[in-house]
Amino acid sequence: MTENVNWFPKHMKDSEDLLKKNLKAVNIVFEVLDARAPLSSKDMNIDRIIGQKAKIVILNKCDLSSDDGNKQWVSFFNKGDTETALVSAVTGDGLKNITNLARKVITKAGIKSKSIRVMVAGIPNVGKSTLINCMAGKKKARAANKPGVTRAKQWIDAKSQFELLDTPGILRPREDKETVLNLAFIGTINDDVLDVGTLASDLIEKLVGIVPEELCARFKIDINDKTPLEILETIAAKRGCLMKGGMVDYIRVSGIVLSEFRKGRLGKITLEYPAC
Numbered sequence: 001m002t003e004n005v006n007w008f009p010k011h012m013k014d015s016e017d018l019l020k021k022n023l024k025a026v027n028i029v030f031e032v033l034d035a036r037a038p039l040s041s042k043d044m045n046i047d048r049i050i051g052q053k054a055k056i057v058i059l060n061k062c063d064l065s066s067d068d069g070n071k072q073w074v075s076f077f078n079k080g081d082t083e084t085a086l087v088s089a090v091t092g093d094g095l096k097n098i099t100n101l102a103r104k105v106i107t108k109a110g111i112k113s114k115s116i117r118v119m120v121a122g123i124p125n126v127g128k129s130t131l132i133n134c135m136a137g138k139k140k141a142r143a144a145n146k147p148g149v150t151r152a153k154q155w156i157d158a159k160s161q162f163e164l165l166d167t168p169g170i171l172r173p174r175e176d177k178e179t180v181l182n183l184a185f186i187g188t189i190n191d192d193v194l195d196v197g198t199l200a201s202d203l204i205e206k207l208v209g210i211v212p213e214e215l216c217a218r219f220k221i222d223i224n225d226k227t228p229l230e231i232l233e234t235i236a237a238k239r240g241c242l243m244k245g246g247m248v249d250y251i252r253v254s255g256i257v258l259s260e261f262r263k264g265r266l267g268k269i270t271l272e273y274p275a276c
Contacts, residue, residue, distance in 0.1 A: 069270025124169030
């Protein structure tokens with residue numbers, strides 16, 4: 001599933017150039033990560049690109065990740081002397097904390113300006129545009145639950161004297177299989193270029209290892225002594241994803257499993273934790 005996937009088209013190279021070009025126009029960078037997989041959803045080149053520019057890390061979708069995971073990741077980033085905010089751009093939780101942290105970081109950097117210009121950066125589908133719309137109080141930035149929606153920079157006026165620059169997401173090729181799978185699970189890599197049946201089976205294998213009770217409770221199934229594929233087939237029978245002759249509709253049931261996880265219907269789940 002993780003082989004031969006091209007997710008670094010030319011427009012993403014152009015996006016990196018756009019970030020570099022506009023860096024001088026902002027006071028601070030908001031690096032947006034997915035709280036369910038913060039390390040997997042981090043562009044490892046972002047710190048090189050922004051250099052010494054003031055920055056805060058925003059762990060978005062924290063309402064979908066576990067409370068323990070959120071606590072551990074905030075501690076992890078804070079140890080690196082980076083201010084970190086837990087946010088749900090959909091519900092608006094944590095927005096006030098972003099404002100307070102941004103002003104703290106800017107003051108520490110010696111920046112004195114009534115209007116604070118912010119570059120919102122991150123890989124596709126971590127919720128950058130949704131965050132901007134929430135902060136602005138209006139739907140001004142294009143947002144969708146799929147990667148690759150924002151293709152050009154957008155300046156948006158927001159509350160609390162912020163001016164926000166929405167930037168296209170950059171997703172570089174990843175070599176580590178676990179990282180690639182985490183990105184696919186949370187929807188950062190477009191499902192259209194993946195085998196969703198294999199992806200759903202891989203997700204089930206992951207969930208069996210970290211939240212087996214939640215998986216059983218949500219789908220009302222028994223997973224004892226079953227392989228991930230057998231569990232997927234059991235879910236198909238429970239949800240009526242069967243075709244003529246009783247054959248499993250793997251595409252349909254796989255879509256259900258992926259959607260249920262991504263929408264948080266299996267509970268608050270963190271896919272990865274900081275290394276000890």
